[in-house]
Amino acid sequence: MISILSHKITRMSSFKRISLIVSIFILYDIFIIKKPLNFIHDILGARYIANYFLSIIALILFVLFIDLLFKGKFFAKLLGSLLVIVPLGIQTAHYAFYNAPLSAYGIRFFFSNPLMTSQLGLENINFLKLFLFFIFSILIICLFLPKKKKLEFRRTKMVLYFVLYVPIVILCGVSWYLILDFQNALVSVYAALPETGRSLYFKKLKQDKPTISLSPTEKKLPNILWIVGESVAKNHMSLYGYTRKTTPNLDQLRDDGILFPFQNVVSIGPHTLISVPYMLVGKQNIDPFGTIYSSPSIFEYAKARNYDTAFISAQDLRWKNFDQLSGNGIADYYRSGSDFSTSVRVSKGADDMKVLDKSILPHLQEMRPPFLLIAHMDGSHYPYNIHSEKEYKKFFPENSPNGTNAYDNTIVYTDVYLKRLIDASRKKDPNIWIFYTTDHGQNVALAQDNKTSQSETVEEKTAGNLSAEQKPEGTIKPELATQKNVDENNSIFSGWASKIKQMFAEKDQNDDESAVTFNQGYNPNIIHNAFFVIPPNNFRELIKSKEHAPVAQSDIFATILQLMDIDKPAAKIDGMSLLEPIPENRLRISTGFVVTNDNVPEAEVFYPDLTSLFVDFSRNSVSVSADKSVIRLSDADQDIQNLFEERNRKIN
Numbered sequence: 001m002i003s004i005l006s007h008k009i010t011r012m013s014s015f016k017r018i019s020l021i022v023s024i025f026i027l028y029d030i031f032i033i034k035k036p037l038n039f040i041h042d043i044l045g046a047r048y049i050a051n052y053f054l055s056i057i058a059l060i061l062f063v064l065f066i067d068l069l070f071k072g073k074f075f076a077k078l079l080g081s082l083l084v085i086v087p088l089g090i091q092t093a094h095y096a097f098y099n100a101p102l103s104a105y106g107i108r109f110f111f112s113n114p115l116m117t118s119q120l121g122l123e124n125i126n127f128l129k130l131f132l133f134f135i136f137s138i139l140i141i142c143l144f145l146p147k148k149k150k151l152e153f154r155r156t157k158m159v160l161y162f163v164l165y166v167p168i169v170i171l172c173g174v175s176w177y178l179i180l181d182f183q184n185a186l187v188s189v190y191a192a193l194p195e196t197g198r199s200l201y202f203k204k205l206k207q208d209k210p211t212i213s214l215s216p217t218e219k220k221l222p223n224i225l226w227i228v229g230e231s232v233a234k235n236h237m238s239l240y241g242y243t244r245k246t247t248p249n250l251d252q253l254r255d256d257g258i259l260f261p262f263q264n265v266v267s268i269g270p271h272t273l274i275s276v277p278y279m280l281v282g283k284q285n286i287d288p289f290g291t292i293y294s295s296p297s298i299f300e301y302a303k304a305r306n307y308d309t310a311f312i313s314a315q316d317l318r319w320k321n322f323d324q325l326s327g328n329g330i331a332d333y334y335r336s337g338s339d340f341s342t343s344v345r346v347s348k349g350a351d352d353m354k355v356l357d358k359s360i361l362p363h364l365q366e367m368r369p370p371f372l373l374i375a376h377m378d379g380s381h382y383p384y385n386i387h388s389e390k391e392y393k394k395f396f397p398e399n400s401p402n403g404t405n406a407y408d409n410t411i412v413y414t415d416v417y418l419k420r421l422i423d424a425s426r427k428k429d430p431n432i433w434i435f436y437t438t439d440h441g442q443n444v445a446l447a448q449d450n451k452t453s454q455s456e457t458v459e460e461k462t463a464g465n466l467s468a469e470q471k472p473e474g475t476i477k478p479e480l481a482t483q484k485n486v487d488e489n490n491s492i493f494s495g496w497a498s499k500i501k502q503m504f505a506e507k508d509q510n511d512d513e514s515a516v517t518f519n520q521g522y523n524p525n526i527i528h529n530a531f532f533v534i535p536p537n538n539f540r541e542l543i544k545s546k547e548h549a550p551v552a553q554s555d556i557f558a559t560i561l562q563l564m565d566i567d568k569p570a571a572k573i574d575g576m577s578l579l580e581p582i583p584e585n586r587l588r589i590s591t592g593f594v595v596t597n598d599n600v601p602e603a604e605v606f607y608p609d610l611t612s613l614f615v616d617f618s619r620n621s622v623s624v625s626a627d628k629s630v631i632r633l634s635d636a637d638q639d640i641q642n643l644f645e646e647r648n649r650k651i652n
Helices: 002-010 014-033 036-042 046-069 074-098 104-112 114-123 127-144 154-174 185-205 248-255 272-279 298-304 352-366 404-428 449-463 483-490 494-504 537-544 555-563 638-643
Strands: 224-229 308-313 333-335 371-376 433-438 531-534 588-591 602-606 612-616 621-624 630-632
Touching: 014 036, 014 046, 014 074, 014 127, 014 185, 046 074, 046 154, 046 185, 074 127, 074 185, 104 185, 154 185, 224 404, 224 555, 248 404, 248 531, 298 308, 298 371, 298 555, 308 352, 333 352, 352 371, 352 404, 404 433, 433 555
Parallel strands: 224 371, 224 433, 308 333, 308 371
Antiparallel strands: 433 531, 588 602, 602 612, 612 621, 621 630
8 A cells, every 4th residue: 555655656746746745734733733623713813824824834845845855865864754753743742732832931841851741741642643643654754755856956955945944934933923823833843943042042131030038927918900901091081080981880989989090100101011011020210221131020929929820911922022021931820812812913912801701700710819810901002993892882983993982982891891800809809909000091182072972872772782781881771762763773774874974974073083192202191090909998098098199100019019028029129019108209200211112212200290301311311391491411400310320220
């Protein structure tokens, strides 16, 4: 049978044979390594398609290279066989055990203890897949073996294929957009190698991180939920006085004396890649020398106190080491946007409600006390219109993706998410501490009062399809609608009529995105943060007394350390505990001059009344926001200069 197969293969043209080899690799990947139903579901995602398509290009180049290698002598054939069989065997076993591709962590784990890893693998052999892998290996080698007339420029072609193949594999391993889980299994093994190099480099950056040594504590340590929002502007929340009822659930918690919104909070920086990594280490100052890499994260402190830890994000975190800085490899349970959607990208993560239902709420119920759970939302990132599901939208029209209506609908969606998460957390533990801060805000025009009523008839239609728990506060009951509106809603043409009207209607000023500047610079709407705390009953008066204090985003970190009975952090932090007095004359910094933001040399210093100074380190100058005057940094008040003259922060 083998001789017959070999004869048929020999008679094939090179093109047919190579095409057959590539096809078999793809089929083996889909049907043997992965699950075909999962593949069919995942391939519908745009990001999955891009990843898999690029990995197929790499696979074709790899097959062409190996085919030429098999045209050599015995050792060339042996090398070609090993380059195919060994990584594919590893990937087959890894998927059978973990249902995931080999990663940089897996490679590091193997080399840290090869004997134990090998023993673990042998104890968990999937014999069916082992048999199929054996059959596949024989078939592939038979397909590579046929040798025809001597090829011209064989070595030149091998070099060409190799030179084209290597950059694609490196790209598959280190690009933030390219994910090993979304790639062909054979290619992803090799792509894991540059990813391993990236992780080892990051590990080297962290090698000076101090050891956390804590004295035993007799205190009962509390459970903690820390929610990190995305692009939420406090002036678009009815919680902070916005005329539109965008946060009815949070408003009710405030009115009941459960939730305390803080009025004077400054963000660490105007971008996610600044604020989120630095809030997790408690720093809020310039960091051009990368002290963040040697600073213990909140998860490391928590684990030193035997906390059960989890970080669950709806966003994609694989760019600029964001995953490494947000707890990957440290938190006991770590999930990010690509675990929930095959279409995640920087501007659109996984749907918040989907992440809440599939991961956050189930895992919350499984966590043992004491626990620290950080939930990182996709929130209100632009484009706004795709960050809320249609059944929750209240404000129309929403033709412009970044208009006020679209943005306010994301706040409504966030309000529902927060209510569900808060309720579940307080049901599990009535004495849980809950902290919320957005990473930064957005500069979006406020709604004009004379236009807010345009949401009414659409709300009537939506409300009829929602349960009582889903209906947003303020929704008009269907039975109160006029008969004319009911008839229109029942018409099969009403949906199309509405769309045609929108096409020709004058632009609604609440649907106009021309004035949106997104999160650029230090505009008050971007930097003055939405921030609230839900404490246990016996701490309510203390927290309430801090609502108007000059608070910084990094204060959550300091507060959590105190709740964990940690009075001496292993590394310097900038936050102040909300359980202690906050100085009335406190200065706070928002900056882009950090390594995660490519060291843009600027910072804004905020006084307690939120007036500010803009510091330009490239020009060594300070601009005063009140009178627009400019002075040299060396001529500024000593308090201002002292902010930037600490160890590893001084600017020469």
